[in-house]
Amino acid sequence: MISTVEALYNRTAIGLAHQMKCNYPAFNGNTLDLEKHILKSLAEKENFDDFITYIKNPRRQTEAFIRAEVKKYIFTDHKDEAVIILNKNVHDINTTVSQALFTATQKVQTQSGYTDTWLKEFFSALNDNLTLDPICSQNFSDIKDFDFLRRETEKGFASIIEQMRSISLDKMQESRLKPDEILVDQLCKHCWVKCPFCSAICTNTIEDHKDDDHSVPFHRPNGIQGWHYKGTVELCITFCTTNVSSDLKFYPYHNSEKSIPYKEYRNGGPEYKTWRITPDGSKLSYWKWFVCRFQNKLEKHYNRKFQGRGEIPDDWKTISKEEAIQSLDEMGFSDV
Ligand SMILES: [Zn+2]
Ligand SMILES: [Zn+2]
Ligand SMILES: [Zn+2]
Incomplete structure (x- = not known):
């Protein structure tokens, strides 16, 4: 009562x-x-x-x-x-x-x-x-x-x-x-597991889904999560979707001694194994705008730079905030 x-x-x-x-x-x-x-x-x-x-x-x-x-x-x-x-x-x-x-x-x-x-x-x-x-x-x-x-x-x-x-x-x-x-x-x-490369949140509606891999329709440039080229200050500017189709390799953990080809990213460890990252998928202008808008703060936050292999492409720099917000419509609905 x-x-x-x-x-x-x-x-x-x-x-x-x-x-x-x-x-x-x-x-x-x-x-x-x-x-x-x-x-x-x-x-x-x-x-x-x-x-x-x-x-x-x-x-x-x-x-x-x-x-x-x-x-x-x-x-x-x-x-x-x-x-x-x-x-x-x-x-x-x-x-x-x-x-x-x-x-x-x-x-x-x-x-x-x-x-x-x-x-x-x-x-x-x-x-x-x-x-x-x-x-x-x-x-x-x-x-x-x-x-x-x-x-x-x-x-x-x-x-x-x-x-x-x-x-x-x-x-x-x-x-x-x-x-x-x-x-x-x-x-x-719902599922809150983050992409190990870019932190995008799995969109599965079931909290502890076991049968399906984690997945997300839109990944982000890996540098926003601090990914960088080993032993350098160069932050990674590429999206997960691009990396997994490249011939590049990555070190799954900061102290890893062995690198893994991105194409076989699932072998990187338990948090890599359960993700389905496909080479297709569009790259939202939103995240390109974010990297440009907060370049300095991101660099300070991670104590690294978007330079060298992590140079920001010029065409990202012209994206306006309005265009960034509009690009979110690609996520599905259109009432933003
Ligand atoms: Zn990702
Ligand atoms: Zn999930
Ligand atoms: Zn490092």
Whole structure:
């Protein structure tokens, strides 16, 4: 049993989460669609640290994005609708409780009038696990006085009405179920394994998929994850898709002594073995723009340079932020 006010906030949280899952563009599509909205927002904000968090710990950045969007939706952009949902739930719960009081009392009066009958009727009329706070903490079997019980219940009901007056969307953030947490749970339930070369997140919708390899439709230039030519400061500018079709070799771990041909990348170790990286696949302008826009910061972050074999191609440098964001449409949907 939970208290009425808590039930109210829970119901409202579930209602708001459901509304956003159905209507909000970032949340109503698939994993790739959510990722597209996150990348768009990262580009708009141009905050390097957020990019790095997204590359190193995509789940953390994804959760932060969901929480921020929910907050904006409920407390700014759609505040009126959120208040309507909350008020409707207040009304529904008040109706349920007062009807339960009435029904139970009527039944007991027309039947035998025992306390336990009344309680049974009352709680069965309160359909979904609601209870009155003052009553539920007492031991029912000790109560022999039916009038006393009814008075207490009515007092409890009055106190609920009183509490309902002070409900607010802000207080919902203190309740057990929160709309942002509900959405984080729903939207983050998928595979989070990162491509060992570029950190792109596997797009499989099953958390622990064993039968299929990890895969992703769009890889990134490997230097954004710190890949560099061994013993040099040269960061790697090529995409995984290009590397796996080349005759180049790589050292699977920083302390590896033996290099592996990219064409046989699966032999690199357990985290390489389970990835399917195919030579085709388009190279999003987005990541080319990212490397150019944050070249200095990436170089400082990894203490290496995009030079020599890691020189940035000239045609990448002309890509505008708008073109970068537009290229995200190649990821599937077109509502960015
Ligand atoms: Zn990759
Ligand atoms: Zn996977
Ligand atoms: Zn090294």
